[in-house]
Ligand SMILES: NC(=O)c1ccc[n+]([C@@H]2O[C@H](COP(=O)([O-])OP(=O)(O)OC[C@H]3O[C@@H](n4cnc5c(N)ncnc54)[C@H](O)[C@@H]3O)[C@@H](O)[C@H]2O)c1
């Protein structure tokens with residue numbers, strides 16, 4: 001008895017937090033099955049791989065200063081071009097010669113950069129956490145993988161947050177400037193104490209939680225606001241998670257640690273400053289854009305905010321005459337949060353490994369815009385990855401011109417529980433197979449879902465659970481295209497969709513069903529599908545026509561409804577038959593329809 005579990009295509013979760021940092025996802029093995037030569041068009045890898053000649057190395061552009069250890073790793077594998085302080089125009093010019101680009105927060109990797117790359121740019125490595133300077137949508141649309149280095153600078157950023165907190169409370173920067181100017185103003189620079197004060201940590205992620213831990217050590221009462229953080233993680237270090245309003249209304253100090261997103265942009269503004277305790281002090285080592293900087297100047301002038309310590313600014317570097325930077329109650333640093341020797345060495349190694357891995361065809365655990373598929377899952381799914389693409393490629397060629405293709409249903413039949421079958425890679429491959437033969441777009445794991453959505457193609461997935469041993473991850477994959485006409489009417493199933501089904505046999509993908517007809521033909525090279533009235537001599541007749549033209553038959557199978565009724569013959573051929581040969585097959589009296597398809 002089969003049971004089913006359905007799901008509709010959703011954007012895959014971008015990161016798998018369960019993967020350890022050092023996890024590598026070797027996709028290179030998947031390539032060998034996925035990209036056997038297909039006739040008629042060039043093939044591209046599912047993920048990124050450098051398609052260079054034997055001695056041609058990929059080129060990596062390092063556009064901002066990177067630690068030496070990371071550069072060494074890069075140089076072992078690629079030609080490394082370290083060109084710092086490029087203008088946007090210079091970057092766009094250079095990028096067409098580069099396979100990968102590594103940046104920190106100072107380089108805008110916008111849509112123009114991806115467009116200028118002419119398809120060569122395969123990986124963008126962000127040597128740090130924040131990816132707000134990279135246009136992720138444009139990267140995904142161009143099939144470019146974005147990786148970051150999310151952990152190596154966490155402690156450095158937290159330490160800088162604590163440094164700013166203490167320096168602000170004790171007027172260290174202002175007093176230092178005053179002493180250096182020859183003054184001795186002990187009364188002017190009386191500070192405030194931290195112990196016993198309430199600190200609201202806004203964003204309880206990697207940096208926020210490290211700041212909280214350190215602030216507890218300073219004797220502060222720490223609360224946190226983070227809509228997505230688990231309360232038990234906060235409780236474990238003695239921090240209470242509270243609402244946004246409660247956090248800002250009760251805090252003596254507010255420390256910002258959330259990413260810059262549309263939801264957090266200018267989250268501190270005139271309205272929210274008005275709800276704060278008078279005399280609150282604010283630290284920002286996250287991103288300048290989370291504060292409305294003009295509103296902060298007003299709040300400082302009005303005495304609502306007593307002081308601010310800022311490492312980050314909406315525009316970096318800020319204008320020389322910026323009222324905020326020049327404000328006497330503001331302590332400013334030039335985005336130094338990640339800038340310790342230790343953090344920069346760590347970040348450089350982390351990003352170099354991720355970029356080199358991606359260029360080799362692996363997916364690093366820090367991919368930002370691609371689904372993560374663990375290595376063991378990839379190894380197991382390897383033969384099915386090829387089947388998936390070929391079934392998609394086969395199915396789409398059965399669609400009659402002008403029918404459009406809006407809805408595709410994919411069924412995976414397996415003896416495994418639905419949760420034990422990760423189908424994201426298979427779905428990407430089916431999408432690749434469905435789209436590439438009918439468009440100029442190259443589809444890979446990064447852009448498959450985006451490309452399907454952009455073309456208005458809705459792909460739903462269903463898992464059919466079979467009785468049997470769960471050793472084999474999949475029994476068969478079925479692809480159904482709804483609401484279309486077919487070039488081969490027999491491919492339409494009883495329920496009205498184009499239906500094809502395939503299995504892996506001895507490691508080779510096989511077509512096992514077309515419409516309602518059982519067939520068995522290896523899914524490679526070219527295939528002739530032929531519907532005829534089942535009668536003696538048909539196989540011989542078709543075979544001899546092909547033989548006369550020196551077309552070699554690799555496989556042949558016949559599926560029929562009943563003896564002497566209709567049958568579908570599937571013939572695998574090594575060479576492309578001439579039009580004349582195909583015409584002769586079509587003229588065999590018992591042949592009702594036929595189609596020639598190239599994989
Ligand atoms: N100044 C620097 O040099 C420096 C260094 C490292 C990190 N950063 C920045 O610090 C920030 C945090 O980095 P991280 O590594 O801790 O990232 P993270 O992803 O580990 O943590 C961010 C946290 O913010 C939370 N969050 C998201 N939306 C929120 C909202 N609306 N309100 C409250 N919390 C919200 C998330 O749930 C997450 O827990 C990022 O903006 C990063 O770019 C700056």
Ligand SMILES: O=C(O)[C@H](O)COP(=O)(O)O
Pocket residue numbers: 104105106127128129130131153335337338339
């Ligand atoms: O997001 C980050 O990692 C920090 O803001 C550090 O940025 P940087 O690499 O430009 O110092």
